[in-house]
Amino acid sequence: MKLIIRLEDLKAIIKTAKRSAVEICGFLFGRRKRDGFIVEEVRFVPNRLNSPMAFEMEPVEMVKAIDEAEERALEVVGIFHSHVGCPPVPSGRDLKGMRLWPVVWLIVDDNGNYGAYVLEDGKVRRIPVGFNVESTLDG
Numbered sequence: 001m002k003l004i005i006r007l008e009d010l011k012a013i014i015k016t017a018k019r020s021a022v023e024i025c026g027f028l029f030g031r032r033k034r035d036g037f038i039v040e041e042v043r044f045v046p047n048r049l050n051s052p053m054a055f056e057m058e059p060v061e062m063v064k065a066i067d068e069a070e071e072r073a074l075e076v077v078g079i080f081h082s083h084v085g086c087p088p089v090p091s092g093r094d095l096k097g098m099r100l101w102p103v104v105w106l107i108v109d110d111n112g113n114y115g116a117y118v119l120e121d122g123k124v125r126r127i128p129v130g131f132n133v134e135s136t137l138d139g
Contacts, residue, residue: 002116016044023083037103054093080108081105085109
C-alpha cells in the first residue's frame, strides 16, 4: 500500500506549510486502488482554529470541496496537514482524526519533511510515497 501523488502537488503543500505560522490542511482527492491511493487533486481548506498546534477544516469549505470532487467522480483518499516546529508524525489529536477519517494522512513539517500514514487494526503505519509523473488534467 502506498500514496501516489504528483511531485508538484507535494511541493505546493510543503511550500505553503513553510510560509505559514499555523497548521495548513486540506484534502487529497482521487481514487483508491488495491495497492494504494492515487491523488488526482489537492484541495487546501482553511484551518478554522488558525493554530500552530492543531487544525480543523472549516466545515462549509469542507463540504464544498467534497461536493465539487464528487461531481468529478473523485473521492477523499487522504487528508493532509502540517506540523509547525515538530516532526511530521501523527499526534494524539491526529490519531483521533484518523479514526474518524480512515484514509491516508499526509503530514508535512515546516522544514520540508513529510510522511504518509494509515491506521490499520488500531495501529498507525507509515506507508511509502510515490510520485505520479502523468498529468492528472487529462480526462
